[in-house]
Amino acid sequence: MVGIDDVARRAGVSTATVSRALSGRGHVAAATRERVEEAAAELGYVVSASASSLATGRMRNIGVVVPFLNRWFYTSVLEGAQRRLMQYGYDLTLYNLSGASNERSTVFEQFLLRQRVDAVIAVSLELSAEEVDSLHALGKPLVGVGGPIRGVPTVSIDDVGVTRLATEHLLSLGHTVIGHIGGDVDAEMSFHMPTNRRHGWEDALREAGLEPRPELYFPAVFTMESGYVAAKQMLGDPRLRPTAVVVASDEMAIGVILAARDMGLDVPRDLSVVGIDDHELAPFFGLTTVAQFPEQQGERAVELLMRELDQSREDEPANLQLPFELIVRSSTSRPRPEREPRD
Amino acid sequence: MVGIDDVARRAGVSTATVSRALSGRGHVAAATRERVEEAAAELGYVVSASASSLATGRMRNIGVVVPFLNRWFYTSVLEGAQRRLMQYGYDLTLYNLSGASNERSTVFEQFLLRQRVDAVIAVSLELSAEEVDSLHALGKPLVGVGGPIRGVPTVSIDDVGVTRLATEHLLSLGHTVIGHIGGDVDAEMSFHMPTNRRHGWEDALREAGLEPRPELYFPAVFTMESGYVAAKQMLGDPRLRPTAVVVASDEMAIGVILAARDMGLDVPRDLSVVGIDDHELAPFFGLTTVAQFPEQQGERAVELLMRELDQSREDEPANLQLPFELIVRSSTSRPRPEREPRD
């Protein structure tokens, strides 16, 4: 294994100079640096991460904790975070909580605290105060993605704003009976997100002078199938007859479209549906949706972290609200006049 | 930061004994071990990964390289690998090649070779001889998942067997005009997988005494939309009139079902479709499919790696063929008699 002093010998300098030349820290004459770099390249030298970490106290590695892996949102923020981390020269080590029952505590006690990472990004995870504290006690910065964590900088979107926008879109098309299929509050580990999204629907309705009807809200988990089932219920109830529905995720929304189709309803003529996410399948299904940009969220989380790691300054925990955007496709239109009794 | 000698002092032993007690290596009296463990717990001591790595030369960290993240197969093997690695006390650091243009070389030169991992798992990646060699030169074991790599132990499924099984299922139902929608050989970075799957279709047909008709094969990339498009072509051609189709992935197969529906065809009455994967959406669409078990593939890959790391013995590179299994749902049935001209 070629080490730093092999390089030093070959370049005719001291190990101290090699270290400075290769890391870019400290003053090294240009000619010397060149010589060192050549020698290193010729020998195929790469610094030993562990030795370097031991000496500096920095691992150049950050931990990302996700509750699931098999979901578009998580893999997307992962992708964004990975890309940005790589640009900073950092590794990403992945912790997935969806495995065995007790993996959550294992992750925290055995891995995150094991001095293997400089910081952690928690994606859509509600961390307990102890979990946050134990991380902070080790001096490890922590940032959240997808929902606020007490006393921790977070990047997320405005969950009420997002459904409000979706609902306003429907309202502006002339819909007045608008349903909502949202996350089941208890079924998901992700904060108050489902509740917030429901509030956005209610707020928009109220602002338009319509009282949201509780029976037009259907809970579901964030899967296509669950959206399908909820839609069947909603559309099967003759007392409801919504002309449009805002759905808290694209996957569920696609389930809704499929359900409508199976019931002989035309989307958007008989039912307008708008989702949230801009999932990769949304264009295929012509789904109108409010795009959030999870990759960007991952990137911003990394940037936040890097700032904390570099300056080690105590800025106020800046909670970043990221933009979202309505994307109109073919699943929304004006309501069919004949289905609307004249008022 | 509490270090090993804090623990040693508190337990009234030497640092050597603490190290041995906590790591389980070497002989330590049971009473002593207990005392050390108590002291460590009270102080909240965790070993410094970098110091430990520097001393032992092991990082307890393995790198997993994937070409994409947003695909069911990859996240599934990732999930399996992660779970098993955690059981072994290893970290998983993730490298995703789908980012910027030159990330592939960056990953190899800057990260994998940076002594940050003990070994690497390459998922569905065709590594060049140089890439393999540079890893081996560093003494880093390497195992592949999802396709063979020259001189590297690999876990995968029998790609020809899998489509053969799918085709035989259709044959046994009485179908004789069976199309195939498969991966485009050039579009994917994943070996000869598409070609092998095509061969399985051809082989099964030939064994049944039917000559595979090239015009019944349609290339596609592995997405729902691409499957949809291919199906529209296949089903729109009046000269073809297949009664069944074997599709190289479930996502594509779902696209096929959707296309059939849009063309007014009933699945399975007018068209039987069988996919490959057992994707999470397959049950929802009633898709008959040949299940592969990517999580299991991830787990086995880890086990292979651990064996290589522990024994450091030169077994022959055992190429593991993992099982697959036909799962019959509602997208396949006997062909409609009236559509089959009597022969």
Added chain:
DNA sequence: CACGCCGCCGCAAGCGCTTCCATTCCCCGC
């Protein structure tokens, strides 16, 4: 009873870097 073996433990030498401090040398300004 004596010898030897073995289990248990401490000492101290690294592991391969980074960085503080000291040293040398050169350039500049007075």
Added chain:
DNA sequence: GCGGGGAATGGAAGCGCTTGCGGCGGCGTG
């Protein structure tokens, strides 16, 4: 011409563990 300051480099002390080696008892065996 001389002193001061800064740039360039080397020496060496760690960073916090692991582990080979050796000492010291206790126990089994001849």
